[in-house]
Amino acid sequence: MAPTATGETAPSAESVAGEHGVQLRLLKAVEHAVREDQGADDVAALLDKLVEYTNVHFHSEELIMRLYAYPHYDAHRTEHAELMERALVMRDSLETQDQAGLIELAAELSEWLRRHMDGKDHGFETFLRRQAAEALRRTPRETGQ
């Protein structure tokens, strides 16, 4: 977290990006479990973790956006809802899809998440960096007294 002009801490773009790394690792674990045919229970447990973590991460990201009156909040939130829907569809289709179908769903989910990170999330991280830079500029300079 970066200090603000009032001495409070603000979420940094780096901490948001770090949470994305956790999402991608969980997604890779899902893909690996499907490819290695580890069984529906293992894949379901990993997908549940991914859905739970992603849900918390998205809510936290959306809260920060609202706190900073992020101008692209609605469009960003819509993409979050889409990803959650896709993850839940995959979770619900574990019993009905064959391995090839699940590999395809995991790959689509992964591709979608990367696109979101490179697009909407990158824009939000840039916004947070500008907010932090402005907060530092507003911080009163020490006078040495």
Ligand SMILES: [Fe+2]
């Ligand atoms: Fe996001």
